[in-house]
Amino acid sequence: MADAIAAQIHRDTKAMARAKIPSSTLKVDSQIFFTHNHCSLVLLGILTIFEPSFNKTSKTMEKIKGYTYGQVVQSPVSLAELDLLKKTVLFSSDDEKHLQLAGEVLKDQTNEVLDLWYGFVGSNEHLVHYFGKGGKPDMEYLSAVRLRFGQWIMDLCNKPYDQDWLNYQHEIALRHHSTKKNKTDNANAVPIIHYRYLVAFIFPITATTKGFLSKKGHDTETVEKMYAAWFKAVTLTVILWTYRYINENEF
Numbered sequence: 001m002a003d004a005i006a007a008q009i010h011r012d013t014k015a016m017a018r019a020k021i022p023s024s025t026l027k028v029d030s031q032i033f034f035t036h037n038h039c040s041l042v043l044l045g046i047l048t049i050f051e052p053s054f055n056k057t058s059k060t061m062e063k064i065k066g067y068t069y070g071q072v073v074q075s076p077v078s079l080a081e082l083d084l085l086k087k088t089v090l091f092s093s094d095d096e097k098h099l100q101l102a103g104e105v106l107k108d109q110t111n112e113v114l115d116l117w118y119g120f121v122g123s124n125e126h127l128v129h130y131f132g133k134g135g136k137p138d139m140e141y142l143s144a145v146r147l148r149f150g151q152w153i154m155d156l157c158n159k160p161y162d163q164d165w166l167n168y169q170h171e172i173a174l175r176h177h178s179t180k181k182n183k184t185d186n187a188n189a190v191p192i193i194h195y196r197y198l199v200a201f202i203f204p205i206t207a208t209t210k211g212f213l214s215k216k217g218h219d220t221e222t223v224e225k226m227y228a229a230w231f232k233a234v235t236l237t238v239i240l241w242t243y244r245y246i247n248e249n250e251f
């Protein structure tokens, strides 16, 4: 099922690329940026410039611009509350183990994963909207966020869900919300990502990952376990990211 959906997203992205074949095609920093009629559509292609970014050593990762893991304010959510959330999404030590395995499986595939996700965002005008202003995507912003997005894949799988992890989830929450959106990259873009899309994104971010998890020869049961662990981890983080959008005492 998830494979079929991921394949559909693949096909949709490619079909969009074909359907919107550009009247003009500009190249910006190795990114292929298509425009069509009056509306600007960024399509996929945040490409090889990112190759050296992750998939390499953690030293390289530390240099990612705007990646401030371990240097942010304390989350208003406590570790005890996080534990109860973990319990509620049925996140167990077995999930932790399979999430780490997912990290190993995904570590040399992050660029392909990101190509797919960026293709999905780029082929949907209502989503690419959040990376720019007045119909114009900010290409530097897209690139900068992409590097941190790649790092997030690894962090989701490998980092202990401790106070630092919790704090950084809150930082990412603020960066999607008007509190801090655009500030990290000094971007010229709309001021907030609407709550509804954060939640809606859980599905594509999950479904599209399954194909990548099955690429390293693990048996079906193990792939299913990695997939379930990934789904729970994404759900958990998105819940934490919505904190700032919810009325006080209602989170």
Ligand code: HEM
Binding pocket: 066, 067, 068, 121, 127, 128, 130, 131, 145, 148, 149, 150, 152, 172, 175, 176, 180, 181, 182, 183, 184, 185, 187, 193, 197, 198, 199, 201, 202, 205, 234, 238
């Ligand atoms: C499951 C849902 C989502 C995931 C996993 C996700 C992942 C991420 C990550 C990892 C970052 C970088 C965090 C950092 O600075 O270290 C980020 C930032 C960003 N995301 Fe998302 N995101 C989600 C939903 C969305 C949606 C629906 C949009 C809108 C199309 C979006 C647009 C952005 C933008 C514009 C930024 C940059 C924010 C800033 O100005 O700092 N994200 N996202």
